[in-house]
Amino acid sequence: MTLALEWIDEREYSDEEAESGWPQxxxxLLQIAGQAEGVEEGVVTVTLTDDEGIRELNKEYRGLDKPTDVLSFPLRGGEEPNIHYDDDFETLEGGNPEDVGGDPFAELLGDIVISVPRMHAQADDYGHSAERELGFLFVHGFLHLLGYDHESEEQEKDMFAKQEAVLSKAGLTR
Structure with a gap:
């Protein structure tokens, strides 16, 4: 098995021409980040949604009735698997007992859900391309799938350095 990406687009409308290169x-980015982290196999599912779709997930899993930019749902883990949710770098932990040992879906690394409207707004706010912001959110979510977090200043510095290294290698600089 290799490191693979599954692609789901739940949005009602998309700009097919502008977004045609996003899967590639x-x-x-998955291959670059996987290589950097020594991850050679597994499946990552990325779901593109809108603010309403991510708001519903945020409400269901975090109790926060508001949209966010990215949510990560790790499906592999140790004895106490974690689910990481990002909203301005807040992180909560939870778990799913089905993810502990003997999981028939062990090759699944997890799911990353990205709100495309928030991604575009943040790209505008930061003054960089939509592709750069999409890449940032995806790599950020991927690192959460691997167990990285940013609850402390040291963790944040480490995680963000890893993100920037992957984005730089892919040519996605600010």
Whole structure:
């Protein structure tokens, strides 16, 4: 098995022409990040949604009735698997007992859900391309799938350095 990306687009509308390179971009970022982290196999599912779709997930899993930019749902883990949710770098932990040992879906690394409207707004706010922001959110979510977090200043510094290294290698600089 290799490191693979599954792609789901739940949005009602999309700009097919402007977004045509996104699957290849995220596949490339997955390979670069996987290589950097020594992850050679597994499946990552990325779901593109809108603010309403991510708001519903945020409400269901975090109790926060508001949209966010990215949610990560790790499906592999140790004895106490974690689910990481990002909203301005807040992180909560939870778990699913089905993810502990003997999981028939062991090759699944997890799911990353990205709100495309928030991604575009943040790209505008930061003054960089939509592709750069999409890449940032994807790599951020991927690192959460691997257990990285940013609850402390040291963890945040480490995680963000890893993100920037992957994005730089892919040519996605600010």
């Amino acid at each position: 971009l995220l596949e490339r």
